[in-house]
Amino acid sequence: MAKVEAGMEGMVDMYLFETTTLIDQLDEILLRTEQANEFTDDDINEVFRIMHTVKGSSAMMGFENLQKLAHKGEDMFFIIREDPSKMKDIGFVYDLVFQMSDLFKAEIEEIRSNPDYEGTDFSEMIAKLENGAKMLQGELDEAEAAEGGEQSAAAKSGGIEAANENQSVIRVYFEQDCKMENLRAFLLLNRLKESFDVIDWFPKDVENNAESSGIIQEDGFLVTLNKADVDEALKVVEQSVNVDTYEIVTDEKEEEGAAPQQEAAEQPAQPANTAQAAAKAEKPAEVKPAPAETKKEAAPVKKEAPAPAKKPERAPSQQVSSNSGKQSLISVNLQKLDQLHDIVGEIITTESMVISNPELEGLKLESFQKAARELRKLTDELQDSVMSIRMVPLVGPFQKMHRIVRDMKQKLGKNVELVIEGEDTEVDKSIVDNLNDPLMHLVRNCMDHGIEEDVNERIAHGKPDKGTIKLSATSSAGEVIITVADDGGGIDTDRVLQKAEDAGLLTKPASEYSEREINNMIMLPGFSTNTEVTEYSGRGVGMDVVKKNIEKSGGSIFVESKRYEGSTFIIKIPLTLAIIAGMEVRVGDVIFTVPTSAIKQSFKITNNQIIYDTQGNEMIMLRGECYPILKLYQKYNLETDTTDFEQGILILVEADGKKVCLFADKLIGEQQVVVKPFPSYLSRYNLKAEGLSGCSIMGDGSISLIIDINNVIDKQ
Amino acid sequence: MADINKVSEQQQELNEKINKAAKSSGTEIAKALTFIIDDRIYGVDISYVNEIVGVPHITVIPGIPYYIKGVINVRSKVIPIIDVRARFDLPEKEHDDKTSTIIITYMDIQVGIIVDQVQEVLSVKAENKADIPALERVNNNKFIEYILETNDSIKMILDVKKLIFDDDFDIEAVAAE
Known part of the structure; x- marks a missing residue:
């Protein structure tokens, strides 16, 4: 962080946060108005206010260069405000202000990261803005100019x-x-x-x-x-x-x-x-x-x-949130929240340690049980509130995409509209931070590769000449589903397959790949279908990085595509990383945690209910549906005495609409568990592919392995 | 499950020495914690050692090399465990009350190593430190950094990095995570 005057250090974070918010707001207004081709008085006032506030707070922090820059922007909008009709069809104002907002963003990042920060010289941009102001003013007729001067005098x-x-x-x-x-x-x-x-x-x-x-x-x-x-x-x-x-x-x-x-x-x-x-x-x-x-x-x-x-x-109502003297909002260092979060995790573990202490087994403890239930209720509440503190809406990352689409639209000469839905869906802050890059990549990808180069091609397939990229978010049962969809050309499966073959990425004969498998090949490391490197995408480090980033947040991504109709990237990420409700099951010496959200039911069976296919794989009929059985002891090569189906238990789990029955020795019970990632030392072994997403410390201090249902089913 | 607090007196004593041994003094150039594996005495530089614990319950993790036995829980931290016997390709031995886990940190990566028995904390002085012959490096002694000769015996001080990581392990990338 940049050095500032003594006594102001604490303010820098606040300043950076506020200014970033304001600049984002600025971008949003500009994008909206440019799209609607209408700049209302409110918008002008709002832009003016943003510039004004940025100017004021930059001055307060002693960032003179930023202050001057904002000042020039303010001047320009002052002219526009005096005569809004000047704003009609003036593209250069948009370009200027966008350039300015980029400079602001870069400078803010610089202030944030560079301890030896020295103000960048913005004289070039300032001159541009001055010119812009002059151009605007040149169009004002003299009478109006004089009037304006009088007023201010x-x-x-x-x-x-x-x-x-x-x-x-x-x-x-x-x-x-x-x-x-x-x-x-x-x-x-x-x-x-x-x-x-x-x-x-x-x-x-x-x-x-x-x-x-x-x-x-x-x-x-x-x-x-x-x-x-x-x-x-x-x-x-x-x-x-x-x-x-x-x-x-x-x-x-x-x-x-x-x-x-x-x-x-x-x-x-x-x-x-x-x-x-x-x-x-x-x-x-x-x-x-x-x-x-x-x-x-x-x-x-x-x-x-x-x-x-x-x-x-009349100042717009947004002012309240960012500037209100009433302290209904405070900003908290994320580290402190993380700490709080960790402590809550430890408390939940310790609570289980106390309540299900082996020394209590067999004792009749009525009032203890009552108190324990009470405690459990409170810790649940505590956990919920801590979680909710960390939840932020997806508005931020989503809004940024407007800007990307706007810029690329001009550079690529494609007519595309970005539609956003469900941006108020909330997810954990740490996940939002990790989503920015993948989303940007996906949207760029849709712009660059998805939407057709040639409008006639679109028309030929009965689509409107204007392309659409749809970004949407919904939440369901502990996870958030984010989709990035375009109505472009879709994935050319033949080309992808050919390319994968050339790159030696195929592991079985080409004819055995399903369409879904081929589509998802684009996310293999080192795969890029674009033969030419463009400014935005196609360096061959695209989709696999996206996939990796999303998996880092504990999520998954896959793509659905129909040739000539478009493709849809579907990202599923957990609402929060840290605590899940899980069913503990024992297999031999090992305890697994199966996320409760994935469990449909658990049941005992008799051997004559088992059906065998021609390869001898076991399956079971349940209410007219047939499910494969996955023996956990066999999958993970564990020693157990319970190999007979009648002695163990079956758990029906579902992920992505696919179902499978897990076979385990016995159920231990349901528990809230704090998800810990595997130690970094083990990160080179692809445990995720083994169907394990992490581990968790249980009440008695032993460690359970958390099963990643998605991967277990896929790898089956 | 085994109790990690159930540390033997000897382990406890050594833990105290480890805590004190942060700085070496006098002619001493380093300190080493020695331990026994298969009747031979080995050692590791004490600057890498955090503490000695017993052998808590090890949770097996599928899909990892044979010498990584799994993970253990040390004060709510999940730490992977390497069996030094397995690392040296020695036959496995039943764990007993002398079996110890030495918790080591190398470049922020924490692992535990299982040894037959911990022994003592020794001073390493320039005069009793001997490099191993180059020839031996090529042979199976790829884990040994140098030899420590004291009056009564010879101790082989292990290269922690080589002990824990395979050659292709990208330590910096992992530590950065």
Whole structure:
């Protein structure tokens, strides 16, 4: 992480997070408006606000280059805001702003990762933006330009007056030592703007001029509102954090006389005349706050010219989530959550250790059992809440795909629409992080290889000329299913098979491969059907990496495809990595955990129910369906006395619509288990292919192996 | 299941020595923990050794080489176990109360090695350290790093890396995980 001024370290994370969120929002708006070819006033205001906020917070953190960059962007949108009609059909604005947002993202990453961070020079981009602003302005006719200038001049004259009888001025003081008064005032201002018509405020430049802190400390933050709103507004003020006192000043003259006394009473430490002088000051720049009061001296904020005049506007409601002074949201270091998560895991293990302690066996312990049940209920709740804390919606990774589609659409000259569904589906944070790359790869792949190069080809197969890529997510029984589907050409199975043969990837005669198997060959290491390397995909390290990444999150991926109709990548990932409900079964000395979600039923059978096929494989008929039997002791080569079907137990499991009966010695019981990955030392042996997804420490301290039903069935 | 807390007095004593032996002093260039396998004395550099435990219940894992016996649970950590006898292609021996597991960490990778009996912590001094003849390296002694001669006997100090990993093992990639 980059070095920042002392006292600001804790803020960097927050800044990075907020700025990233804002830039993402910016991208989203631009994409949406570009697609709809309509830029509403709200959108313009929103973009303007984003730039403005980024500018302000960058200034606060001392990232001057970012501040300047955002400033130029803001300038450009200022012009657009003055005359929204200019926004019609101006492609270059989009390109400029996208370039800017890319620079922002790169710089944020740099700040995050580089301890010796030095601001990148953005003068080139700044010049571009300035040009863009000029081009926009060049189209403004002179009368309008003059009008705009007048407006801002009027607003800049500063100070504050309750212009007529219908208006009131509220004066707000913040708690002493709360620091960054200017930003607190800004937050308050935004809150007020949400609900009321804010007519004026002073100091004007609270958002990006840290020196206004001094003024606010001394003579309070002044807001002019309509009289009718005042009572309600005061409630908002009252609820805001760090607000010390507030008062209503109905008349400017009265204020001048009354204020010093009130101030003296409320904050005896403050020299009244300084405050008064400041209140009258025309421009903040002329105010020299008493040195003792300027707590922000150390802050690396460069003073800049007052912000462009800002007409009172209703801030969009999103503001609340990112900027609200009310602390209904906090951001927590993920590491701390991981720790909490680990502890909960240990508690669950220990709980089982206590409750099913072998020393208790055979004892009649009524009240103990009752207390144990109670404890179990509470730990379940604890686990659920910890899990829910870590759950985040898929919106982030999904929205990013818009951008990728947009860029590639232009470069590849393909007309494609991205449709997103179920982006509010929630998954564990760590899984979301691991999903970004695979999703990006899949979407690129669909764009590059999926959607046909030639529109006529699409039309010939009865498809609309505009291609569609559909990204959707749904959750079901402990897992999330994410699909990336395109309506392109589908997978050319002949070509894939040929290619796999050439690459020596076939393990059986080509004619024995099913269509499904061939389709999934594209995810074998070292396989790439595109003969040419493009900018986006086709370096031969594509799909196998995607597959590996997804398997790392404990998920699975497969592809379904129909020639000329399109292909669909289906990703299944567990909702959370760490804790699953499992059935413990014993085979010889070894204990396996079968995920409860996969179990259909377990049952005893008699030998005469067994059916043998011609190879002597055992099967069983159940309600008119025939299921193969998989003997765990045989599969894993374990020694056991229980080889007779009548002595053991059968467990019917299902994955991907395929069912199989597992044969084990006996059921031990159901338990919540904390999934631990196998030690890294063993990662070179493909245990996943053996049908084992991890291990888990049980109540008595022994280790159970968790069966991966998917792989067990596939490898059968 | 066996109790990992059931550590014999000798194991306990050695554990204390291991904890103290973080730094070598004087003419000593290293310390080694010695153990016995098939009546021969071997050793490992103590800087790799975390602790000595008994032999807890080993959970067999299918599909891994014969010398990796499975995994054990040491204080909620799942640690893979290598049987040194199997690694040396010696016949297996029934575990008894002297059988010990030495927990070793190499480049953040933790494994346990099963030995017949742990012996003592020794100082390694330059004068009693001898390189093994190059010829022997080619032979079956591929695990030995050097020979330690003390007044009464000869100890073969093992190369931990070679003991734990096969030549094709990409340690850095695994440790990075």
